Amino acid sequence: MPRVLLIEDDPAVRDGVALALRRQDHEVAAAETGEEGLERLRSFRPDVVVLDLMLPGMPGLDVCRGMRALDQTLPIIMATARGDDEDIVVGLEAGADDYVVKPVQARVLDARIRAVLRRAAAGGAEAGIPKIETYGDLAVDRAGFAVSLRGVPVPLAPSEMRLLLTLSASPGQVFSRQQLLEAVWEHSYHGDSRLVDACVKRLRAKMGDSGHIQTVRGFGYRFAAR
Structure with missing residues (x-):
């Protein structure tokens, strides 16, 4: 089961997304703040992180940069409000691999998670190409x-x-x-x-x-x- 770390401060959104992901055969650990998310990163060891940009205390962008400092290869998908174009660009430049817009659609998020994990797992092994x-x-x-x-x-x-x-x-x-x-x-x-x-x-x-x-x-x- 893919291990997903979900960092979201809104309890209703956090519980709803976590439930939907579990129904789609993901193992989910949830965190309410960026600081808690960084702690869970160390203890839970996720395969992918779903990170809300609008967090209380430590901003999501700082959390993303902190995670990249700890693990350069960890897939990170950020969640952002619709229309926040500047946040999307800054988030991607901070190290996010992909993004979804809120309200998050469970099927879209599941597809993005599985796609980024396929990219991570596939590696560079390509038949017929020199190693x-x-x-x-x-x-x-x-x-x-x-x-x-x-x-x-x-x-x-x-x-x-x-x-x-x-x-x-x-x-x-x-x-x-x-x-x-x-x-x-x-x-x-x-x-x-x-x-x-x-x-x-x-x-x-x-x-x-x-x-x-x-x-x-x-x-x-x-x-x-x-």
């Missing part, structure tokens, strides 16, 4: 689901890893944001290009000034095999 590829000082181990820069491991969240694997599998090919949404997040009709842009920004920051991920204005992104 380790090197691009200058960047090494991508597809089978081992690992990346190193100048010999130093680079911890990546599942969405960051899948994005890098997708781009680097076809060096020079330009991918539109919609293509990347479908390949990395499994979003089609309801895809949001902000997921791609925020993930690219985080990935570039972790990869330093390698210059491998290039923006093609008006089209999308490509991987330059320097």
Whole structure:
């Protein structure tokens, strides 16, 4: 059973979402505040976190950053009020892998949870592709689901890893944001290009000034095999 840590301050929402997830075969631990959520992260060891951005005391964005400091690879799905575009962008840049809008629909949340867990579990094992590829000082181990820069491991969240694997599998090919949404997040009709842009920004920051991920204005992104 997937272990889900739900951090939500509204008791009615928290209990309703937790009940719905349990009915969908998830093991759920719930927390009311960000501080409690960080404590449960250590004791419960979840497979994925569902994090409300609007929390009393410690803001959700700080909780997200704190969790990323503790675990770079833990999938985080943030919940945000409809129309809070700025919060969505900032949350994604803080390290969230995906988001859902409130009121949270149980089926949508279940689908997002299972999608992000599939990305984490699938790793980079892809038949017919060499296990380790090197691009200058960047090494991508597809089978081992690992990346190193100048010999130093680079911890990546599942969405960051899948994005890098997708781009680097076809060096020079330009991918539109919609293509990347479908390949990395499994979003089609309801895809949001902000997921791609925020993930690219985080990935570039972790990869330093390698210059491998290039923006093609008006089209999308490509991987330059320097």
